[in-house]
Amino acid sequence: MHRILISACLIGRPVRYDGAGKPLADRRVAGWLAEGRLVPLCPEMLGGLPVPRPPAEIVGGDGGDVLAGRARVVTATGEDVTTVFLAGAVATLDLARREDCGHALLIDRSPSCGSLTIYDGSFSGRRMPGAGVVAALLAASGIAVFADHQLDRLAAAIAAGEGGEPATG
Numbered sequence: 001m002h003r004i005l006i007s008a009c010l011i012g013r014p015v016r017y018d019g020a021g022k023p024l025a026d027r028r029v030a031g032w033l034a035e036g037r038l039v040p041l042c043p044e045m046l047g048g049l050p051v052p053r054p055p056a057e058i059v060g061g062d063g064g065d066v067l068a069g070r071a072r073v074v075t076a077t078g079e080d081v082t083t084v085f086l087a088g089a090v091a092t093l094d095l096a097r098r099e100d101c102g103h104a105l106l107i108d109r110s111p112s113c114g115s116l117t118i119y120d121g122s123f124s125g126r127r128m129p130g131a132g133v134v135a136a137l138l139a140a141s142g143i144a145v146f147a148d149h150q151l152d153r154l155a156a157a158i159a160a161g162e163g164g165e166p167a168t169g
């Protein structure tokens, strides 16, 4: 059975910076959860950050640039949390490998979990194309990363890997 790493906030766990979750209401996600297929975790908490915490954005690039040492992760209050984000990303990859996750379903726009879009580091609500630190590390390590709005593609990939038809809806 293919296991799927999932942002813990997507199954409603109250792990976001503001203490909220962001549950994804979808019967495929509910089914995977019931099957024990999902491996939920919050990389930022895994790195050691508390709830609540100040929001953070990547300054000077995207998650790949953070991994390469060319960009930093900074909170809205000006604290450099790059080291904590990197630690959370490495711990996430380690867990994904131990739990045999070939796929990841991550919420988009987060400086950790975003995979297609992130905020641009100006704390003004502007977005830019790019991945967060965790998504960049997982993708570079051979794990297929899907954003929360790419569920159809994830379901198709899972079905193809198991020789079946994708579940719809």
Ligand code: SF4
Residues within 6 Å of the ligand: 006, 007, 008, 009, 010, 015, 016, 017, 041, 042, 043, 044, 045, 107, 110, 112, 113
């Ligand atoms: S780091 Fe990922 S799992 Fe944790 S709150 Fe942010 S988006 Fe959700």
